[in-house]
Amino acid sequence: MGSYMMVTILDVVISGLLLGGIYAVTAVGLSLQYGVARVLNIAHGEFIMLGAFITYSLYTRFGINPLICFAICGPLVFAVGFILYRTLFTRLRMSSPTPGAFEGNSMLACFGLLFIIQNVAILIWGADIKGYTYLAFPVDLWGARFAANRLVTLGFALAICLVFYLFLANTRLGKAIRAAAQDPDTAGLMGVRINQVLALCFGFGALMAGLGGALISISYKIQPTMGLEYTMIALIVIVLGGLGSIPGSFVGGLVLGLVGSIVTHIEPGLSLVAYYVIFMLLLLIKPTGILGK
Amino acid sequence: MLQIHNINTFYGKAQALYDLSLSVEASEIVALVGSNGAGKTTLLKTLSGLLRPASGRVVFLEKRIDGRPSYAVVEAGISHIPEGRRLFPDMSVRENLEMGAYLQRAWKQKGESLEEIYRLLPVLKAREGQLAGTLSGGEQQMVALGRGLMSKPRLCMIDEPSSGLAPVMVDEIFHIIEGLRDQGIAIFLVEQNVRHTLEIADRAYVIENGRIILAGKSEQLLSEELIRKAYLGL
Ligand SMILES: Nc1ncnc2c1ncn2[C@@H]1O[C@H](COP(=O)(O)OP(=O)(O)OP(=O)(O)O)[C@@H](O)[C@H]1O
Numbered sequence: 128m129g130s131y132m133m134v135t136i137l138d139v140v141i142s143g144l145l146l147g148g149i150y151a152v153t154a155v156g157l158s159l160q161y162g163v164a165r166v167l168n169i170a171h172g173e174f175i176m177l178g179a180f181i182t183y184s185l186y187t188r189f190g191i192n193p194l195i196c197f198a199i200c201g202p203l204v205f206a207v208g209f210i211l212y213r214t215l216f217t218r219l220r221m222s223s224p225t226p227g228a229f230e231g232n233s234m235l236a237c238f239g240l241l242f243i244i245q246n247v248a249i250l251i252w253g254a255d256i257k258g259y260t261y262l263a264f265p266v267d268l269w270g271a272r273f274a275a276n277r278l279v280t281l282g283f284a285l286a287i288c289l290v291f292y293l294f295l296a297n298t299r300l301g302k303a304i305r306a307a308a309q310d311p312d313t314a315g316l317m318g319v320r321i322n323q324v325l326a327l328c329f330g331f332g333a334l335m336a337g338l339g340g341a342l343i344s345i346s347y348k349i350q351p352t353m354g355l356e357y358t359m360i361a362l363i364v365i366v367l368g369g370l371g372s373i374p375g376s377f378v379g380g381l382v383l384g385l386v387g388s389i390v391t392h393i394e395p396g397l398s399l400v401a402y403y404v405i406f407m408l409l410l411l412i413k414p415t416g417i418l419g420k
Numbered sequence: 421m422l423q424i425h426n427i428n429t430f431y432g433k434a435q436a437l438y439d440l441s442l443s444v445e446a447s448e449i450v451a452l453v454g455s456n457g458a459g460k461t462t463l464l465k466t467l468s469g470l471l472r473p474a475s476g477r478v479v480f481l482e483k484r485i486d487g488r489p490s491y492a493v494v495e496a497g498i499s500h501i502p503e504g505r506r507l508f509p510d511m512s513v514r515e516n517l518e519m520g521a522y523l524q525r526a527w528k529q530k531g532e533s534l535e536e537i538y539r540l541l542p543v544l545k546a547r548e549g550q551l552a553g554t555l556s557g558g559e560q561q562m563v564a565l566g567r568g569l570m571s572k573p574r575l576c577m578i579d580e581p582s583s584g585l586a587p588v589m590v591d592e593i594f595h596i597i598e599g600l601r602d603q604g605i606a607i608f609l610v611e612q613n614v615r616h617t618l619e620i621a622d623r624a625y626v627i628e629n630g631r632i633i634l635a636g637k638s639e640q641l642l643s644e645e646l647i648r649k650a651y652l653g654l
């Protein structure tokens with residue numbers, strides 16, 4: 128009985144971390160786009176969906192290992208994000224009289240993007256639910272059994288966040304991104320080419336979404352309309368973690384994943400509801416987020 | 421080394437600078453004094469590319485820099501130490517200083533530059549790992565100064581370094597600024613602390629409502645009737 132209990136807890140925790148790892152990757156991406164590049168990217172989930180479907184196609188059509196697909200779909204969505212910022216959003220930023228106006232205008236532009244990307248995806252892949260099996264064999268962990276693909280997904284999610292964190296903490300460009308997040312004008316005075324760095328941030332945000340999507344496709348079913356749910360979750364996570372805080376998004380993602388897993392264990396189907404409840408409570412009690420000041 | 425010719429700058433439709441001209445030569449401290457809202461910060465922002473002048477020319481070391489983005493102005497050798505310090509609050513003192521060396525050529529020598537800054541401002545060495553947002557006002561101004569020097573500028577534009585500081589701290593900051601000039605860095609100093617500023621500056625301009633209304637050598641201005649009445653309260 129005791130060991131059955133342990134196994135259940137382990138199962139809930141690992142599933143929660145898996146979900147949380149994916150939430151963390153995608154939320155870190157949105158946090159870069161919103162916290163630094165000041166674009167509230169409502170189409171974030173569409174980039175996740177693109178990452179998922181590109182991986183799906185590469186694997187089912189050409190038999191390319193999904194883990195290698197990262198190296199293909201990552202740069203691809205990065206390029207899409209970077210070019211979008213350089214062309215569309217830089218222009219919007221220059222023509223918006225205030226930063227507030229830019230946030231509004233860019234969000235409207237993202238709404239447009241959402242519909243375009245989603246419809247193009249439906250044209251290419253159809254509207255049905257898709258999925259594939261990869262590394263589906265079971266692995267024993269302290270008495271609990273998990274599909275290998277879930278453990279691999281979890282490992283990759285954590286590794287992606289760690290690598291990105293080290294990049295932000297230790298490299299010249301990473302420091303420029305953090306400086307631009309705190310005070311773009313002053314970062315410019317230091318010699319940072321601000322337009323370029325903001326575009327890179329948007330690109331990195333898309334990259335994280337794409338990688339998140341690729342990870343999702345390994346363990347979950349996918350659909351061209353799946354994006355909105357992930358956008359909402361990423362939004363909740365970045366508020367949970369404190370707007371603009373990258374470590375906050377990481378922690379917030381893991382926390383929300385664990386909550387989701389616990390709730391699903393008790394009553395499947397209620398996890399989204401639980402997320403909103405947490406979100407509302409947080410807005411009422413501590414709107415600056417768990418790691419916020 | 422810096423020549424400003426007939427600059428006009430607007431915020432939307434509101435004009436903030438009118439046909440403003442002045443110059444700064446190598447190894448001198450030139451002060452710009454004036455009351456609140458006179459346009460001092462606006463001028464510095466126009467020079468460092470945070471604002472674009474509607475018309476006029478700015479020439480630095482024989483090169484036009486008006487209307488250029490901020491990074492190009494730093495690259496040209498001008499460092500702008502902004503009003504209110506504007507440190508990166510979530511970065512350590514050391515990281516703030518490193519950001520000052522962001523330019524490619526400065527980044528390569530950031531280790532040596534850091535050592536130099538720590539020699540000049542030893543308090544910073546002790547605070548190296550502390551988050552900049554948690555420093556006292558005086559320490560923050562030291563970091564802002566140090567950060568502005570990390571790019572190895574030829575000209576430093578400093579906006580109200582003494583504001584909000586205790587008198588001892590003000591003395592120290594002014595002493596450091598004099599030292600910079602003696603090292604061959606030209607200084608364009610914006611201040612409201614007129615007496616103290618005129619004591620260390622070689623020349624000064626007085627700005628009012630976006631226009632230069634008076635200019636001259638510091639000693640000369642110190643005895644000027646208008647200055648004595650309006651700014652020194654004599
Ligand atoms: N962002 C802005 N938008 C509109 N008007 C502004 C803005 N910033 C400054 N101004 C106006 O421009 C004029 C000059 O302001 P500026 O900040 O340059 O003055 P200052 O001489 O630096 O004053 P202080 O000594 O208080 O710092 C003021 O009338 C001010 O109201």
Ligand SMILES: [Mg+2]
Pocket residue numbers: 460461462503579
């Ligand atoms: Mg000012």
